[in-house]
Amino acid sequence: MIFPKATISEIIGLLEAVNDAGGVEDAARLAGDFDLELDEILPSIDGAELLGFATVTDGNIELTEDARKLLDAGIRERKKIIRDKVAGVEIIKELKNKFMESDEHRIKKEDALGFLQKNISTTDIESYFKIIINWTRHGGLIGYNSDSEEIYLMPGE
Amino acid sequence: MLAEIKNVSKTYETDSNKISVLDDINFSVEDNDFICIVGPSGCGKSTLLRIIVGLEKPTSGEVFFKGEVISSDNPKVAMVFQNFALFPWLTVQENIELVLESKKQGRELEKTACKYIKAVGLDGFEKVYPRELSGGMKQRVGFARALAVEPVLLCMDEPFSSLDALTSQNLKDELLMLWADANMPPDAVIMVTHNVEEAVYMSNRIIILSPRPGKVVADLKIELERPRNRKDPEFYRWVDKVYSLIV
Numbered sequence: 001m002i003f004p005k006a007t008i009s010e011i012i013g014l015l016e017a018v019n020d021a022g023g024v025e026d027a028a029r030l031a032g033d034f035d036l037e038l039d040e041i042l043p044s045i046d047g048a049e050l051l052g053f054a055t056v057t058d059g060n061i062e063l064t065e066d067a068r069k070l071l072d073a074g075i076r077e078r079k080k081i082i083r084d085k086v087a088g089v090e091i092i093k094e095l096k097n098k099f100m101e102s103d104e105h106r107i108k109k110e111d112a113l114g115f116l117q118k119n120i121s122t123t124d125i126e127s128y129f130k131i132i133i134n135w136t137r138h139g140g141l142i143g144y145n146s147d148s149e150e151i152y153l154m155p156g157e
Numbered sequence: 158m159l160a161e162i163k164n165v166s167k168t169y170e171t172d173s174n175k176i177s178v179l180d181d182i183n184f185s186v187e188d189n190d191f192i193c194i195v196g197p198s199g200c201g202k203s204t205l206l207r208i209i210v211g212l213e214k215p216t217s218g219e220v221f222f223k224g225e226v227i228s229s230d231n232p233k234v235a236m237v238f239q240n241f242a243l244f245p246w247l248t249v250q251e252n253i254e255l256v257l258e259s260k261k262q263g264r265e266l267e268k269t270a271c272k273y274i275k276a277v278g279l280d281g282f283e284k285v286y287p288r289e290l291s292g293g294m295k296q297r298v299g300f301a302r303a304l305a306v307e308p309v310l311l312c313m314d315e316p317f318s319s320l321d322a323l324t325s326q327n328l329k330d331e332l333l334m335l336w337a338d339a340n341m342p343p344d345a346v347i348m349v350t351h352n353v354e355e356a357v358y359m360s361n362r363i364i365i366l367s368p369r370p371g372k373v374v375a376d377l378k379i380e381l382e383r384p385r386n387r388k389d390p391e392f393y394r395w396v397d398k399v400y401s402l403i404v
Contacts, residue, residue, distance in 0.1 A: 006323075007291045007293060007324065009291065009293035009294070009323070009324040009327045009328065010293075010321065010323040010324050010327070011323075012327040013322070013323030013324055013325065013326035013327035013328075014323050014326075016326050016327060016330055017323070017326055017387075020386050020387050020388050021388055022388075034322040034323065035322065036322060041323065044323055074334060075276065075277065075278045075331055075334055075335070076275070076278070078278065079278050079280075130289075133289075134291060134294075137281050137282055137285070138278075138281070140280065140281045143281065143284075143285075144285075144289070145284070146285075146286060146288075146289055154281055
């Protein structure tokens, strides 16, 4: 599979820009508005689609009802919405299942990298690891301790 | 009146000559002001902000905060920096707690830090080091650290210019949400930016400086309802107006 290399902040920024355009915007025009090349915003578009915040048809990005709820929400509520969406992403569900199999609900980063490498076609798995941790931390699902190099289920999960 | 910038001028001296950077700047800051200072590159915007927070002294003139001459250790004024200025060896929570140590201790210190970590949506990131954070998350730490001292006046020097365009868009909206929350500090904001659209989007007043030495050429009240829409023709009329005063 291909996982979108975009942070949650970039994805929300994209949704806000589409919202300003009335809820539907041409991807190329949006890139132009930000002085970006189309391929620079594609990961954010793919991320918005994967999280169920946008649909893309013939180059037009359209906000979903969930995206409107997200944009209308305050910072605290946004976090909850993102948590639910991130928890539903297949590769993140599978990564979480790996924790549940372990005794202490934590695994070494190298094991997580091995798991991701099997699922994501890339030679740069480290940067995908960072993005996935960005998503899961945003959602309060999976954290990473860089001292012990372990990823773990966040409190409350 | 919250603050008053009165006859402020700044000149730097080298061995051979004097460079005038700011020339007789005057304006006041009221409660609920969100002021953006804009102007051409090199007009002294950032120098003016550093003088306002007391990090630099003017060559002449004075800055008053609630009637008193400003000092660099004024706990009611906080600063957000372009490049985040986080200590890399401290975690998110420790970076925020550090600025509170002179005022609070123990449980109260932790409670205040956690309140502002949550307010900016950083909960879950408490034990994370800055090197693990994206630019957007680093600047959220910058906001939380500045808000944690519960300032009356928040000063920001190009806080979005180190971020990519989409992240910057997201953070501007989140900052405006915090600004709209009556339970959150500060009472007023002064932000320096080179981005005219950003100034029109964020502020209710724009102060335009001339090329060096910077003088106030206009002090505009932005009469646009919030939330503002960057695609709105009226928004663009304001952007054009500000550009025409800068050029």
